Amino acid sequence: xxxxxxxxxxxxxxxxxxxxxxxxxxxxxxxxxxxxxxxxxxxxxxxxxxxxxxxxxxxxxxxxxxxxxxxxxxxxxxxxxxxxxxxxxxxxxxxxxxxxxxxxxxxxxxxxxxxxxxxxxxx
Amino acid sequence: xxxxxxxxxxxxxxxxxxxxxxxxxxxxxxxxxxxxxxxxxxxxxxxxxxxxxxxxxxxxxxxxxxxxxxxxxxxxxxxxxxxxxxxxxxxxxxxxxxxxxxxxxxx
Numbered sequence: 387x388x389x390x391x392x393x394x395x396x397x398x399x400x401x402x403x404x405x406x407x408x409x410x411x412x413x414x415x416x417x418x419x420x421x422x423x424x425x426x427x428x429x430x431x432x433x434x435x436x437x438x439x440x441x442x443x444x445x446x447x448x449x450x451x452x453x454x455x456x457x458x459x460x461x462x463x464x465x466x467x468x469x470x471x472x473x474x475x476x477x478x479x480x481x482x483x484x485x486x487x488x489x490x491x492x493x494x495x496x497x498x499x500x501x502x503x504x505x506x507x508x509x
Numbered sequence: 510x511x512x513x514x515x516x517x518x519x520x521x522x523x524x525x526x527x528x529x530x531x532x533x534x535x536x537x538x539x540x541x542x543x544x545x546x547x548x549x550x551x552x553x554x555x556x557x558x559x560x561x562x563x564x565x566x567x568x569x570x571x572x573x574x575x576x577x578x579x580x581x582x583x584x585x586x587x588x589x590x591x592x593x594x595x596x597x598x599x600x601x602x603x604x605x606x607x608x609x610x611x612x613x614x615x616x
Contacts, residue, residue, distance in 0.1 A: 421605075430596065430607055430608075430609045430610050431545075431547075431553065431596055431598070431607045431610075432607070433598075433604055433605040433606065433607070436603075436605075447603045447604075449604050450510075450604065483552055483553075490558070490559070491559070493541050493600055493601070494600060495541070495543050495555075495558050495598075495600045496543075496555065497555050497558070497564065498555070499552035499553050499554070499555075500552060501551070501552050502552060
């Protein structure tokens with residue numbers, strides 16, 4: 387059974403940093419891309435970023451709203467994906483979900499989602 | 510970026526009735542369109558990818574179709590567990606973008 391469990395969320399002041407982790411199980415982690423999404427309270431879903439598998443270069447994509455502040459990484463030996471969030475802003479407050487990204491017919495899409503971890507940015 | 514527009518915002522349907530949800534892309538996304546179901550306090554669940562392919566374990570009452578940049582999710586006979594928010598998302602081009610969601614509520 388595919389499982390994704392996020393951790394590392396919490397209350398943080400504006401301008402500070404936080405690192406989220408996503409522990410994966412039930413599949414060969416290194417074979418998949420991983421993506422992060424967020425959902426602000428009462429709002430819709432927003433894509434944050436994506437990291438390819440090593441086989442596809444491990445390259446990354448970021449939403450414009452987080453580019454230069456957030457960094458994706460992965461540790462395939464531990465089956466963990468990370469989201470390093472620096473220079474946090476109040477508008478980054480949201481539940482952050484990690485997802486497994488399936489590669490199909492030349493495209494990636496997210497097929498399994500974690501329950502999410504809440505990040506609150508407030509002074 | 511590609512703007513995804515869902516309609517209606519809220520759909521009131523009686524159990525057993527058919528529900529039709531729409532999603533329009535501001536430009537071509539080919540067939541790279543997914544639908545997700547989200548219940549309160551839960552993570553989204555993949556229903557449809559490739560515009561019309563059901564994900565593993567998704568009941569046959571869920572179906573997806575496309576016509577150009579217009580996409581439709583149809584739930585043929587609503588069950589109690591289907592009342593939720595439905596999101597469409599394009600994965601054809603970065604950044605991935607979502608519609609604002611359609612809430613399917615009990616009439």
